[in-house]
Amino acid sequence: MSQFFTRSRKIVAIGRNYADHAKELGNAIPKEPFFFLKPPSSLVASPGTVEIPKDVEVHHEVELAVIIGTGGRDIPASKALDHVAGYAVAFDLTARNVQDEAKRDRLPWTKAKGFDTFAPIGKFIPKEQVNDPSSLRLWCTVDGQVRQQGPTSDMIHPVSALISFASSIVTLQPDDIILTGTPSGVGAVTPGQILKGGLEAPDGQGGWKTLDEIEFECVRRPGDGRYGW
Template sequence: MDHAVAVPPLHTLTVAGRHERFPVNRVFCVGRNYAAHAREMGKDPDREPPFFFMKPSGAVIDASRDPAVPYPRKTANYHHEIELVVAIADGGRDIAVADALEHVYGYAVGLDMTRRDLQLEARDKGRPWEFGKSFAHSAPIGPLRRACDIGHPANGAITLTVNGQARQSSDISKLIWSVSECIAYLSAYEELEPGDLIMTGTPEGVNAVLPGDVMQGAIDGLDGIRVVVSQGHVEEPRRPA
């Protein structure tokens, strides 16, 4: 088949202990899915229906080899958000909560990197979050652990340190909406497809990082990640509080 322009690259993730790789299709992200994080963002943590935003597949970085992510353009407040990532094996529409985990390929540790100043400006003006959330290199994700090997984690510590100092610490059992519920709710609006990823939300403790900072993220039972912030395009970055 002839193509009018160059074919975009296929973005893939490492599968722990396997030679094959996981092809990334779409990336769905759940907003404010931990009550304490909702409070720190100035929002009510009541269990209202979940909401989602998206990142392009090109935002995904294979974090299995200690990658560097560049400090992005047009921000002075670049934040880390540690998250449990769910990889979809079998698609479907109107998936029941009771059946949702049958559609999961595996799980990984990921970071939803955020241009917080741009996100909050857009939020306050009632505009989309894309410039704050959906940019290149904004989703470093570690090796996937297959559900057939580890089961479906429902609890376990989720942590992030920056330069060895604790920043985020919680438990995935504190998700307001569980993995099963997120899959079921999302599939009622959009048919899920093989290769889709769901980033399930971040706990409290989000804060800024600067060039040279080393982020280390972990979730019990999964492979941790180590990501360095490289120089990129620094525009008077804000120092963490």
């Protein structure tokens, strides 16, 4: 597995960075980026399995992941892409019912976002293979049915702005991962289903070429499934 998978010290996950996704969950479109953190222990490599805890409604959110190469603090947007080592396709899995409870009680989202295997991710794609991170396309299928599909040009805040904003709050370090938000179409996955995601780039002839495709089997989390208290 690529170096970033074992060396990442934090996962910075951007929320509500696609307008249609914010609307489908009844959320306001943020005026500036906002983020939460997922633990590196939530990473799982493709092909692999994702664990669905008992009594938890898990939703898929396919995303472009940015892998930091050169760390920094207060990085200007004009220099932000110089700090990128590469990209990957990933999922920000969300325990939606747990998140809804946290939002209702105005509590952090960590429990909803931080379960083991809740950050499935693909291979490292060197930035030299991506001419423009705003010209890519993401897709997600569950048991072969298309659930999500959308261009990264639909991001409210582009990759350079996300890096700049995040680094104004937390110092970014080499191999850190930034998840950049998800297109609309999120939905539930259950044990026994196959979750797939893909990242595509223009092929220069009016079509698309695959940069990576990831696959995960959804299984019941081992044990009695109890989480928290």
